[in-house]
Amino acid sequence: MYKRFLIIATALLAVSASSQAKVRLPHLLSDGMVIQQNTNANLWGWAKPKSEVTVSASWTAEKFHATAGKDGKFIVKVSTPAASFEPLTITLDDGDGAATISNVLAGDVWICAGQSNMEMPVKGFNGCPVKEYNNVVADAANNRGLRYCKIPSVMSMKPLADANCQWRNSDMRNVSDESATGYFFGRMLSRSLNIPIGLIEANKGGTRVESWLNEASLKKYTDEKLDTMSIVRNSRYDYERTLVWGNGTFAPVINSTIKGIIFYQGCGNVGYHTTDYAFRLSKLVEQWRSSFGDVPFYFVQIAPFDYGPGIEAAKLREQQAKAMDLIPNSDMVCTNDLVYPYERHQIHPCQKRQVGERLAFIALNHNYGFSNLYCDSPEFDKMEISGDTCFIKLKKDYGGLSRYDGIEGFEVAGADKVFHPAEACHYWKQGNDPHNEWIQVISKDVKSPVAVRYCFKSFQLGNLGNQGGLPLIPFRTDTWDK
Structure with missing residues (x-):
């Protein structure tokens, strides 16, 4: 039934696009939109086949032109002004009928992609509050020029060119339905920069990274079977299906001109291609950048959650940390400190403000020139062992660690590969290194240590951070399977 409906809908769309005598635009290009500032931005749609489409914009006397193809499709680049809160107008005309977009703001446009922790709205899910x-909600009255557009989460075996969506202001009436992570990211940017921010939400809960790879990427880089029946059989639930969510939910935004992408996904890959997740994520970014250009890609490491026995979730977080080095122009937010102990079995932790704001700190530092903002979590650098004591050196600590005593989350193992809780504290190592701050780790149960882990479990909360209060990224010094 679903397949039949899709064929009929696609056919009707083709007929509409080719037979009309008036410019038609995708829903994403509509009243209230935010257009990427200071660039040559894409506008696209359908017009009379082989007609010339002329674009007029309220901010310039210059005209922009494109020729529609035999199928009526066209795409045109328009030079855009600097960000401002002045409402703008764009008109596209093929000679037989014009389409006008009103109340347009020039600003920065970011895509908010991923699975349910990105999709989770400000009002939360049932049983999952923010x-x-x-x-x-009350504070949203202070927003100015912050807008969002939610792409409906739908599946398709072929890339869709349009989606039934509309732009909304992030105000008291609308903010409840907006992605919480996306909203807090956009709010921080908008207020810090005093410019309009547009957020395009293209996400679906439960999806795997393979759900967003397109057919060409899947064929080239994976062994996933892409016929309809195999896609259905190989997924326990529809939200895990390969290919179809990218085709249905992300493809409609692929022509957009944007500033960057924020991404929160990974839970769906715990136990599914965990060990090559970083590679597959890097190929997804390459795929998206082939359309958007070399835009920033900032993503969130999955939060602590009790997935059951084993370290598959820890391995997935390890892969996400590796992806930072594998993907150019990328960075990652650690969330190890953003889960309460009572949320052990809560896959959607409530502290979304800090997640979105940490993403914004990265963008403000990397893309907007605020280098004095601390945006990176500390990471493991190296280990030295002396007798029964391990010494851990971190990097990206911004000159200091957040606590001297009572450090939690470390474990030590000997040659038997059995880990035991360890005590950890600051250690000022003698020598010529002006930055000689180390962490001393010792366990009374391990006399000859060989490996150290920090929060390398499905659910383990640490409390160590850097000078900016950002949490230490979970790590291990071993490569053992368990």
């Missing part, structure tokens, strides 16, 4: 909801 912290301080009422305060967040």
Whole structure:
């Protein structure tokens, strides 16, 4: 039934696009949109086949032109102004009928992609609240020029060219339905920079990274079977299906001109191609950048959650940390400190404000020139062992660690590969290194240590951070399977 409906809908779309005598635009290009500032931005749609489409914009006397193909499709680049809160107008005319977009703002446009922790709205899911909801809604009255557009989450075996969506202001009436992570990211950018920010939400809960790879990428880089029946059989649930979510939910935004992408996904890959997740994620970024250009890609490491026995979730986080080095122009937010102990079995932790704001700190530092903002979590650098004591050196600590005593989350193992809880504290190592701050790790149960782990479990909360209060990224010094 679904397949039949899709064929009929696709056919109707083709007829509409080719037979009309008036410019038609995708829903994403509509009243209230935010257009990427200071660039040559794409506008696209359908017009009378082989007609010339002329674009007029309220901010310039210059005209922009494109020729529609035999199928009526066209795409045109328009030079855009600097960001401002002045409402703009764009008109596209093929000679037989014009389409006008009103109340347009020039600013920066970011895509918010991923699975349910990106999709989770400010009002939360049932049984999954977002912290301080009422305060967040009331504060939305202070937003200016912050807008979002939610792409409906749909599946398709072929890439869709349009989606039934509309732009909304992030105000008190609308913010409840907006991605919480995306909203807090956009709010921080908008208020810090005093410019309009547009957020395009293209996400679906439960999806795997393979759900967003297109057919060409899947064929080239994976062994996934792509016929309809195999896609269905190889997934326990529809949200895990390969290919179809990217075709249905992301393809409609692929022509957009954007500033960057934020991404929160990974839970769906715990136990599914965990060990090559970084590679597959890097290929997804390459795929998207083939359309958007070399835009920034900032992503969130999955939060602590009790997935059951084993270290598959820890391995997935390890892969995400590796992806930072594998993907140029990328960075990652660590969330190890953003889960309460009572959320052990809560896949959607409530502290979304800090997640979005940490993503914004990265963007403000890397893309907007605020190098004085601390945006990176500390990472493991190296280990030295002396007798029964391990000494751990970190990098990206911004000149200091957040606590001297009572450090939690470390474990030590000997040659038997059995890990035991360890005590950890600051250690000022003698020598010529002006930055000689190390962490001393010792366990009374391990006399000859060979390996150290920090929060390398499905659910383990640490409390060590850097000078900026950002949490240490979970790590291990071994490569053992368990």
